[in-house]
Amino acid sequence: xxxxxxxxxxxxxxxxxxxxxxxxxxxxxxxxxxxxxxxxxxxxxxxxxxxxxxxxxxxxxxxxxxxxxxxxxxxxxxxxxxxxxxxxxxxxxxxxxxxxxxxxxxxxxxxxxxxxxxxxxxxxxxxxxxxxxxxxxxxxxxxxxxxxxxxxxxxxxxxxxxxxxxxxxxxxxxxxxxxxxxxxxxxxxxxxxxxxxxxxxxxxxxxxxxxxxxxxxxxxxxxxxxxxxxxxxxxxxxxxxxxxxxxxxxxxxxxxxxxxxxxxxxxxxxxxxxxxxxxxxxxxxxxxxxxxxxxxxxxxxxxxxxxxxxxxxxxxxxxxxxxxxxxxxxxxxxxxxxxxxxxxxxxxxxxxxxxxxxxxxxxxxxxxxxxxxxxxxxxxxxxxxxxxxxxxxxxxxxxxxxxxxxxxxxxxxxxxxxxxxxxxxxxxxxxxxxxxxxxxxxxxxxxxxxxxxxxxxxxxxxxxxxxxxxxxxxxx
Ligand SMILES: CC(C)[C@H](C(=O)O)[C@@H](O)C(=O)O
Ligand code: SF4
Numbered sequence: 001x002x003x004x005x006x007x008x009x010x011x012x013x014x015x016x017x018x019x020x021x022x023x024x025x026x027x028x029x030x031x032x033x034x035x036x037x038x039x040x041x042x043x044x045x046x047x048x049x050x051x052x053x054x055x056x057x058x059x060x061x062x063x064x065x066x067x068x069x070x071x072x073x074x075x076x077x078x079x080x081x082x083x084x085x086x087x088x089x090x091x092x093x094x095x096x097x098x099x100x101x102x103x104x105x106x107x108x109x110x111x112x113x114x115x116x117x118x119x120x121x122x123x124x125x126x127x128x129x130x131x132x133x134x135x136x137x138x139x140x141x142x143x144x145x146x147x148x149x150x151x152x153x154x155x156x157x158x159x160x161x162x163x164x165x166x167x168x169x170x171x172x173x174x175x176x177x178x179x180x181x182x183x184x185x186x187x188x189x190x191x192x193x194x195x196x197x198x199x200x201x202x203x204x205x206x207x208x209x210x211x212x213x214x215x216x217x218x219x220x221x222x223x224x225x226x227x228x229x230x231x232x233x234x235x236x237x238x239x240x241x242x243x244x245x246x247x248x249x250x251x252x253x254x255x256x257x258x259x260x261x262x263x264x265x266x267x268x269x270x271x272x273x274x275x276x277x278x279x280x281x282x283x284x285x286x287x288x289x290x291x292x293x294x295x296x297x298x299x300x301x302x303x304x305x306x307x308x309x310x311x312x313x314x315x316x317x318x319x320x321x322x323x324x325x326x327x328x329x330x331x332x333x334x335x336x337x338x339x340x341x342x343x344x345x346x347x348x349x350x351x352x353x354x355x356x357x358x359x360x361x362x363x364x365x366x367x368x369x370x371x372x373x374x375x376x377x378x379x380x381x382x383x384x385x386x387x388x389x390x391x392x393x394x395x396x397x398x399x400x401x402x403x404x405x406x407x408x409x410x411x412x413x414x415x416x417x418x419x420x421x422x423x424x425x426x427x428x429x430x431x432x433x434x435x436x437x438x439x440x441x442x443x444x445x446x447x448x449x450x451x452x453x454x455x456x457x458x459x460x461x462x463x464x465x466x467x468x469x470x471x472x473x474x475x476x
Contacts, residue, residue, distance in 0.1 A: 005276075005277035005281070006276070006280050007174040007176075007211060007280040007282060008147070008211055008241055008274055008275055009149065009172070009209045009239075009241060011274060012131075012148075013149065013171060015130065016030075018166055021168075025168050025169060025170050027167070028132060029165065030133075030161050031059065031131035032060075032121070032128070032148075033134055033161050033165075034060075034062075034117045034126075034133065034135035035060055035061070035135065035158070036062070036063060036064060036135070036136070037064040037065075037066060037095040038067065040094075040095060040098065040158055041090075041091055041094040041095070041098070043155050043158040044094070047102070047159060047162060047163060050163075053103075054102045054163070056165045057103035057104050059165060060162065061104070062098075062104050062107070063106070063115065064092050064095055064114070065114075065116045066417045067091055067424050068083070068092070069081075069414075069424055069425050070384075070386050070415070070418045070426055071413070072414060074110060080109070085424075088423070088424065092109065107120065114390050115389025116355070116356045116415065118137070118142040118143065118356035119356055122146055122251075124256050124257045125252050125254075125256055125258030127148055128258065128259075128267070129146055129244035129248055129271040130147060130270065130274045132149050133151075134158075134167065136154065139230055139356050139439065140153075141229050141232040141233050142229055142357075144232065145225030145229040145230075145242055146244060147241060147271065152233065172207060172208055172237075173207055173284065174276075174281075175210045175284040175286070176210070176276075177196055177286045178214050179213075179287075179288045180214055180289055181290040182215075183216055183290045184290075184293070186472055186473045187293050188224070188456040188457070189456075190296070190456035190457070191459075192216070192290075192293050194231075194297075194298065195288070196286075196288060197231060197303050197306060198306030200235055200286055201236075202234060202303060204236055204237075205232060208238065208283065209238050209239045209241065210235065210241070211276060211282075212225075212240060212241070216290050217242050222248060223360040223361070224362070225242045227357055227363075228240065229241065230357045230439060231303065231357060234304075234439055235303075243276065248271070249268050294308035294309060295308065295472055295473065296454075297309050297453055297469055298452070298453055298454040298455075299313050299335065299337060300328065300332070301331040301334055301335065301442055302327070302331070302442075303440060305328075306454075307343060309343055309470070309471045310344070312339075312342055312343065313337045313338065314328065314339060315340065316339065334443055334451070344469055344471065346433065346453070346468055346469045347433070348380065348433045348435045349381045350382045350435070351382070351410070351434065351435050351436075351464040352386070352419040352434055352435075353384070353385045353386070353437050353460050353461070354384070354387070354388070354419065355386075355388075355437060355439060356420075357439040358456065359386060359389075359415075360392055361396060363437065364387065364396045365401065368405065369458070369461075370458050370462055370465070370475055371404055371405060371410070371461045374475075375407075375408050376408055376464040377465060377466060377467025377468075380409070380464050381432075382411075382428075383410040383411065384426065385402075385405045385410050385411070385412055385413065386413045386415065389415050390415055408464070408465075420439070420440070422448070427446060427450065428446040428452070429447065429450065430450065433451045434446055434451065435459070435463035435469060436453065436454060436455065436460065437454075437455060437456065437457050439454065440454075441453065441454050458472045
């Protein structure tokens with residue numbers, strides 16, 4: 001039987017359909033389930049009440065990340081330091097009880113493998129090409145950087161996956177974002193994805209799964225691909241993917257949970273079939289010229305509010321539609337910015353380098369390369385580096401990056417979500433501004449009244465040195 005050309009998304013989808021329903025939904029098999037402390041307690045509680053076990057416990061991996069303070073986790077006598085916030089403490093305790101009770105692999109807060117769930121999955125080789133990966137977390141799209149169909153789910157779906165290892169889903173439409181040409185010197189994956197979101201908008205991918213295509217992505221490291229796919233959700237997409245290739249296989253080979261031996265060879269042979277076929281049809285296609293991408297920075301309270309660092313705060317009056325005008329004015333009021341102001345004149349008091357978007361080793365290297373031999377400006381009150389995992393932290397320390405950061409006036413912390421969102425003690429004070437390598441600049445995201453400017457790790461480092469948003473290319 002001749003098969004029609006299919007997109008990568010359609011291939012992975014087709015390989016996981018258990019049953020198609022008359023209403024157009026399909027029951028999809030889930031290969032991998034990541035669990036953190038925030039969205040899992042109720043799911044486990046419901047299973048417990050129903051007396052149901054976890055269907056395939058070996059396919060789930062649990063790790064706490066959101067609520068953990070990033071200060072030392074063990075006291076001088078080696079005992080775990082209790083979490084002061086009662087709700088956070090309760091969520092952590094629930095995960096610590098639930099994982100062993102349901103037979104699930106658990107990485108405790110004090111283990112060296114602990115980290116942000118989206119950093120840990122790829123790092124452990126738990127996230128693999130062609131798999132379906134879910135997590136009760138919107139940034140699950142991150143794992144698409146390895147060629148997995150990965151997406152966030154709600155707590156009731158977490159329960160469904162735990163109980164059945166399946167999910168009832170409506171198929172999304174395939175979309176391509178094709179980048180042509182080469183990125184200029186000093187332009188990172190983060191600058192590119194912010195630029196893309198600025199172009200297509202925060203709803204530009206809605207109803208779709210985005211495949212990122214073109215030589216730029218093929219030349220990227222896995223760390224960079226994870227950064228790009230991570231923010232697919234900020235473009236409204238269900239998921240984002242990049243076809244797996246030799247870079248992917250080299251990254252995964254030998255990782256603790258990756259297949260080995262004959263299984264590895266069979267897996268690679270299958271993974272090589274995972275690309276969009278010649279002639280496959282995308283429901284939507286966006287073409288971006290890489291030459292247009294400059295270091296990107298956000299000015300507002302949506303990840304689509306992007307300008308190049310050389311740009312200015314826009315005038316709400318210049319937006320074509322009324323709702324955008326109103327939203328832009330609201331954003332500017334919240335952000336304390338005036339139209340026409342040069343982005344490089346925006347002074348900052350805080351710098352956050354971390355989050356599942358930008359806390360991997362290459363991100364820390366990029367920031368350290370700028371900070372080496374430099375110091376944060378006097379007006380930068382709080383600068384913090386939070387590695388994405390204990391293994392990233394260890395690697396960075398082996399390379400002496402921690403010294404570069406602390407000598408530059410940064411704090412060097414334990415892994416976790418940290419100041420990416422205000423669920424733990426790391427918060428930006430009201431009215432203060434933060435150059436942040438995270439993925440969301442929503443109102444109150446980094447703490448009540450906090451003002452977030454999304455940037456790349458190198459740009460965050462440059463902002464720390466300048467005490468204002470700055471073009472990293474001028475620091476060299
Ligand atoms: C707390 C969690 C459910 C949330 C998410 O779904 O993404 C968080 O990780 C975020 O980044 O906003
Ligand atoms: S680092 Fe931020 S975006 Fe990523 S999972 Fe944690 S809170 Fe969500």
